Amino acid sequence: MRTRSQSKRPQSVGEQEDMKSRHAPESIDDNETLSNISRDAVGKLLKRVNKGFNKENVGYLRQCESAATMERGSRDIDKRSTGTAIEKGTAEPECYGREAMQYASNPEKDEDDKDYDDSEWEDGSIPTLSSMKDFQEDLASGISVEFDVSHCLPKRKPVRRATAEEKEVAEFVHKAHLLCLLGRGRLMDCACNDPLIQDSEMSNINFINILYSKRMFIMVLLIGMCYGSEKTFHNNFHVRSQSVAEKSCHSALASTLETREGTPEAVAALSVALFRALNLTTRFVSILDVVSLKPDGELSEPIVEVGSKRGRDIFSSSTLMVAGPSCSFASSVKSPPEVEHGISQTAAGGAGRQADKSKKNGLQCQDSLTIDEPKEKMSDVAVPEPPIDISEPCLVKSDGLKRKGDLEFQMQLEMALSATAIGTIGSKKVGAPLYWVEVFCCGENLTGKWVHVDAINGIVDGEHKVEAAAVACKKSLRYVVAFAGQGAKDVTRRYCTKWYKVAAKRVNSSWWDAVLAPLRELESGATGGGVNLEYEASAHEKNEESQVANSNHGCSLDKNHSCGACKECSEKQVEGSSMRKSLASTRSSLEDMELETRALTEPLPTNQQAYRNHQLYVIERWLNKNQVLYPKGPVLGFCSGHAVYPRTCVQTLRTKERWLREGLQVKAGEVPAKVLKRSLKRGKEEAPDDDIYADGLHQEITALYGRWQTEPLHLPRAVNGIVPKNERGRVDVWSEKCLPPGTVHLRLPRVAAVARRLDIDYASAMVGFEFRNGRSAPLFEGIVVCTEFKDAILQAYLEEEERREAEEKRRNEVQALSRWYQLLSSIITRQRLNSCYGAGALSQPSTEIRKSDDKCSTSANRAQEIVASPRCQQDDTSEKPDVPPSMPEENHEHEFVMDKEASGEEGPTQVKRCRCGFSVQFETL
DNA sequence: TTGGCTAAGTCTACTTTGTCCACA
DNA sequence: GTGTGGACTTTGTAGACTTAGCCA
Numbered sequence: 001m002r003t004r005s006q007s008k009r010p011q012s013v014g015e016q017e018d019m020k021s022r023h024a025p026e027s028i029d030d031n032e033t034l035s036n037i038s039r040d041a042v043g044k045l046l047k048r049v050n051k052g053f054n055k056e057n058v059g060y061l062r063q064c065e066s067a068a069t070m071e072r073g074s075r076d077i078d079k080r081s082t083g084t085a086i087e088k089g090t091a092e093p094e095c096y097g098r099e100a101m102q103y104a105s106n107p108e109k110d111e112d113d114k115d116y117d118d119s120e121w122e123d124g125s126i127p128t129l130s131s132m133k134d135f136q137e138d139l140a141s142g143i144s145v146e147f148d149v150s151h152c153l154p155k156r157k158p159v160r161r162a163t164a165e166e167k168e169v170a171e172f173v174h175k176a177h178l179l180c181l182l183g184r185g186r187l188m189d190c191a192c193n194d195p196l197i198q199d200s201e202m203s204n205i206n207f208i209n210i211l212y213s214k215r216m217f218i219m220v221l222l223i224g225m226c227y228g229s230e231k232t233f234h235n236n237f238h239v240r241s242q243s244v245a246e247k248s249c250h251s252a253l254a255s256t257l258e259t260r261e262g263t264p265e266a267v268a269a270l271s272v273a274l275f276r277a278l279n280l281t282t283r284f285v286s287i288l289d290v291v292s293l294k295p296d297g298e299l300s301e302p303i304v305e306v307g308s309k310r311g312r313d314i315f316s317s318s319t320l321m322v323a324g325p326s327c328s329f330a331s332s333v334k335s336p337p338e339v340e341h342g343i344s345q346t347a348a349g350g351a352g353r354q355a356d357k358s359k360k361n362g363l364q365c366q367d368s369l370t371i372d373e374p375k376e377k378m379s380d381v382a383v384p385e386p387p388i389d390i391s392e393p394c395l396v397k398s399d400g401l402k403r404k405g406d407l408e409f410q411m412q413l414e415m416a417l418s419a420t421a422i423g424t425i426g427s428k429k430v431g432a433p434l435y436w437v438e439v440f441c442c443g444e445n446l447t448g449k450w451v452h453v454d455a456i457n458g459i460v461d462g463e464h465k466v467e468a469a470a471v472a473c474k475k476s477l478r479y480v481v482a483f484a485g486q487g488a489k490d491v492t493r494r495y496c497t498k499w500y501k502v503a504a505k506r507v508n509s510s511w512w513d514a515v516l517a518p519l520r521e522l523e524s525g526a527t528g529g530g531v532n533l534e535y536e537a538s539a540h541e542k543n544e545e546s547q548v549a550n551s552n553h554g555c556s557l558d559k560n561h562s563c564g565a566c567k568e569c570s571e572k573q574v575e576g577s578s579m580r581k582s583l584a585s586t587r588s589s590l591e592d593m594e595l596e597t598r599a600l601t602e603p604l605p606t607n608q609q610a611y612r613n614h615q616l617y618v619i620e621r622w623l624n625k626n627q628v629l630y631p632k633g634p635v636l637g638f639c640s641g642h643a644v645y646p647r648t649c650v651q652t653l654r655t656k657e658r659w660l661r662e663g664l665q666v667k668a669g670e671v672p673a674k675v676l677k678r679s680l681k682r683g684k685e686e687a688p689d690d691d692i693y694a695d696g697l698h699q700e701i702t703a704l705y706g707r708w709q710t711e712p713l714h715l716p717r718a719v720n721g722i723v724p725k726n727e728r729g730r731v732d733v734w735s736e737k738c739l740p741p742g743t744v745h746l747r748l749p750r751v752a753a754v755a756r757r758l759d760i761d762y763a764s765a766m767v768g769f770e771f772r773n774g775r776s777a778p779l780f781e782g783i784v785v786c787t788e789f790k791d792a793i794l795q796a797y798l799e800e801e802e803r804r805e806a807e808e809k810r811r812n813e814v815q816a817l818s819r820w821y822q823l824l825s826s827i828i829t830r831q832r833l834n835s836c837y838g839a840g841a842l843s844q845p846s847t848e849i850r851k852s853d854d855k856c857s858t859s860a861n862r863a864q865e866i867v868a869s870p871r872c873q874q875d876d877t878s879e880k881p882d883v884p885p886s887m888p889e890e891n892h893e894h895e896f897v898m899d900k901e902a903s904g905e906e907g908p909t910q911v912k913r914c915r916c917g918f919s920v921q922f923e924t925l
Numbered sequence: 926t927t928g929g930c931t932a933a934g935t936c937t938a939c940t941t942t943g944t945c946c947a948c949a
Numbered sequence: 950g951t952g953t954g955g956a957c958t959t960t961g962t963a964g965a966c967t968t969a970g971c972c973a
Contacts, residue, residue: 162967164936294968607928612966624965640929728942753953769941773958776941929973936966949953 162295170295174507179515181288182481182488184249186519188269189284189483191249198277200257201270237267239456264456268435271455281440281484281527283450285491287470288479289434293507433457433469438482438491440527440587450482450494450591466495478505485526488519493595499602500614524588604637604644611639618647626653628673630706653704663737664710672703718742718786723763731763731784744790746797747782750804754797760789 162170191197238261247255253269256262262270268284275282437455442448452463459465470477480492490512496502506512602616611619619642620629630651637644653674656666716724717740724740725731732738733745745765755762762783769776785793895914 162935609928609930730942732942766942771941771958771960773943773956774960775943775958776939776960778942927973929971931969931971933969934967937964939963940961943957945955945957947953947955949951 166295170291171293171507174291174293175511177290178288178479178507178512181286181290181479182515182519185284185286185288185481185483185488186486187249188265188286189272189488190486191253192269192272192276192282192284194250194253194273197250197253197257197270197273201274202277237262237270237455239264239267265435267456268437268454271437271453275437275439275453283438283482283484283489283523283527285436285438285452285480285482287434287475287477288481289475290479293505433466433473434475436466448587448590449594450491463495464497467497476502476505478502482523484523486519487522487524487526488516489523490516491591491595493598497603498605499599500605500610500616503615504613520588528587604639606639608640608642611642611644614647616647617644618650619644623650625676626674626704627651628653628706630673630708651706651708653706655702655704659705659710660713660732660738661734662710663713663735664707665713666705666709667711670705670709673706673709674704676702676704713737715740721786721789722761723784723786725763729763730766730778730780733765733767733781733784739784742787743784744787745782745784746790746793748797749782750800751793751797752783754800755783755785755789755793757800758789758793758796760785760793 237256240261240263249269252262252266253273256266256270265286268286272282272284433454433456435456437453438450439453440448441451451461452466453460454462466480467477477492477496479490480495482489482491492502493499503509600616604617605611605614608619608621611617612622617636618629619639621642623629627650629645629649631649633645633649635643636646651673654662659666715738718724719742723731723743731740731743736745739745747765752762752764762785764780765782765784766778767781768779770779771777
């Protein structure tokens with residue numbers, strides 16, 4: 001096919017060849033390059049054409065071949081009509097050459113050929129197989145394709161960089177979104193404390209009496225959130241896609257509780273409510289899926305691309321998130337129909353049958369696990385040391401499989417399920433783990449841990465799997481926040497293994513820490529104030545023991561008893577309060593230590609780029625020019641042959657002058673830790689011994705020193721009231737440390753004049769530089785004087801300021817009076833002129849003057865009074881000229897006639913009036 | 926898909942210590 | 950005659966940093 005523009009081209013290939021041959025001697029090199037480029041481009045095009053025609057256009061080609069005769073006829077007509085000398089078989093090469101040019105200039109467009117605008121194309125001959133053959137023959141015979149070399153050179157795409165303003169806006173949006181999500185999490189956490197919801201959930205279980213056993217607690221976790229082995233929590237609640245309908249958190253939970261169907265957030269929150277109803281210390285944990293911190297950055301869309309073909313709801317619903325083989329996968333969430341069809345049939349594929357098979361085994365395993373395994377495993381260990389997943393033990397730890405065949409079958413099944421799970425994750429067909437629960441499980445000697453519990457997916461202690469699942473779902477694990485007691489705590493480090501990657505995507509830590517600071521206290525108070533299993537068990541025992549005692553003083557005792565009236569209860573409250581506080585601080589600090597330990601024991605990255613901004617490690621190649629490693633060691637490892645050092649070894653070097661600003665000076669005899677060479681482009685010459693001339697370039701060296709080479713600044717002390725000054729007769733006050741001993745910095749305006757008047761020695765205090773008039777200029781603020789003169793100068797300064805203020809006030813008053821006098825004088829003069837010339841032709845200017853007077857007379861009421869004086873009014877009304885009998889010609893000479901005579905306070909006045917209406921009022925002497 | 930490398934654009938820190946003239 | 954204060958004009962550069970593209 002040919003484009004319209006192509007059909008209008010005046011030159012045929014033959015003509016191009018002629019031109020090429022004519023210009024060949026002028027650019028032999030270019031021709032060689034062009035021929036190579038042409039050959040490559042045509043080769044690529046041929047591949048593409050073959051591929052395209054073989055795969056896509058075969059059917060169409062058959063139709064075209066059947067109509068080949070007709071098309072050739074029309075092509076001949078076309079050739080005759082255009083009048084171009086297209087040889088047989090050259091139309092197609094030209095066509096290909098055109099495509100080759102397009103392809104060479106923009107290879108990416110190749111994929112979008114189908115999207116070409118139809119208007120750009122006209123009906124033409126379809127290249128048939130025979131024509132292809134001809135084309136190849138022609139190609140072999142030396143036909144080449146010319147194209148503009150400027151379009152075929154590989155060019156980088158123009159890089160669109162965000163400006164500082166865009167970055168700032170993006171940061172604002174990021175922060176705002178973060179705060180919104182933080183607020184949302186707090187609301188949801190608050191809703192989890194709703195007693196109605198908790199009671200409603202409690203009504204579904206009936207083993208509260210056996211709760212107070214850590215062994216039972218673990219078992220409860222394992223069997224699926226208190227709903228029994230056959231009726232697990234995540235089987236009981238259906239997870240559906242995120243609802244866009246605006247619902248309050250309470251109503252969302254209530255609705256989910258009633259319909260047994262809700263969003264992942266609501267289902268996770270219900271599990272929190274359930275645990276809290278059971279008096280377990282529980283947090284509602286959420287990934288704050290906030291918009292990117294970078295402009296035009298990736299928005300964490302809740303839907304993955306694959307889902308678009310089968311409907312967005314499929315993958316927006318939370319399904320299994322863990323990669324491992326899972327019994328819960330087999331007995332997975334009762335999902336909506338599309339979920340079952342979408343995932344079990346597509347993602348799992350053949351493994352769906354495996355899943356069905358394992359479902360039966362899984363249930364058996366669950367049963368066996370919940371009854372046997374926990375009792376054996378948890379009898380001695382309170383905290384589940386290995387990650388406990390209800391899915392894993394069911395296949396691995398069954399005692400019933402003893403025979404070799406059974407073991408082989410087990411391994412095969414495990415491998416199949418692993419492959420299924422990996423495939424599932426690889427194809428991004430899992431729901432994003434956005435919400436889960438953390439339950440504090442206390443161990444011996446107050447050593448406890450927060451246990452990850454995902455009620456939606458039926459996973460316990462799977463914190464190490466969250467990151468992988470989030471990555472698989474294109475979710476960024478930037479902020480993982482645990483909510484409790486209206487507070488919040490950042491627990492991201494518990495769930496991420498590569499903190500250096502996460503930290504780069506987070507907002508600056510100071511702002512985030514400031515936001516979370518008050519929330520951390522609330523969270524700490526709530527989680528510490530809650531009851532862990534150990535504490536609860538002991539408290540429960542105490543309650544039972546004290547029931548008898550309570551009956552003595554008449555207090556009704558329940559688990560939340562606190563009358564506060566009786567002495568025992570008061571003491572118990574105080575004791576409990578202090579215990580809770582200590583428990584909270586201990587628990588919180590222990591968790592902080594744990595998170596900090598995780599951060600400090602992060603594994604070494606395997607790529608060099610990661611060391612550029614890594615908080616813990618560094619390699620020497622990424623050091624800045626003013627950084628060195630001191631001490632250079634220890635070597636923690638190697639990355640691509642580069643030694644890895646702790647980041648703490650990195651020292652920042654500064655010049656002597658820079659250290660002075662820090663209040664430090666370089667020790668005598670210290671050799672620069674690093675010497676920088678830089679070219680001198682400024683006209684000012686440095687001292688000759690500081691300059692070097694190398695390779696004809698005028699360079700200067702900059703000696704840099706480390707902090708270990710410095711000592712506190714020793715400035716000469718002020719003696720006999722004389723301030724030590726620098727070579728410019730000033731004192732550089734970068735900070736208080738830069739003040740000579742015995743001096744003080746008086747940062748007051750006009751204080752220098754006071755010191756000078758008192759004949760006290762002082763020095764101007766230079767506090768920095770500012771750019772004025774295109775160059776930097778020192779910035780002075782106040783003076784530096786000896787300490788003993790401080791009070792005298794301040795007292796004199798106050799007196800001088802009072803005197804100056806009084807003088808200024810007096811000057812202002814005089815100036816105000818003068819301006820009032822000028823104003824009134826001008827008004828009177830103007831009014832007099834107005835009364836004289838205000839009629840007739842001068843009426844308009846008079847009005848304008850009055851308008852301008854009005855603008856400035858808002859504060860001059862007196863002036864308005866004068867303007868509105870009786871005499872003026874009389875003039876305005878009585879002096880209004882009569883309508884002239886006839887309009888005189890322009891530029892006529894006034895002929896005044898004595899109109900009337902009046903007498904005023906200032907004497908008799910007379911008015912002369914011309915017949916044109918112009919009048920003159922004058923006073924008679 | 927990941928990592929190494931590079932190009933290119935953006936941002937940031939560094940630099941640094943006047944002169945003339947009107948007016949009080 | 951002298952001191953004071955305002956106007957003048959509005960940098961330039963190197964290097965760090967970031968990001969996208971290319972390639973292995």
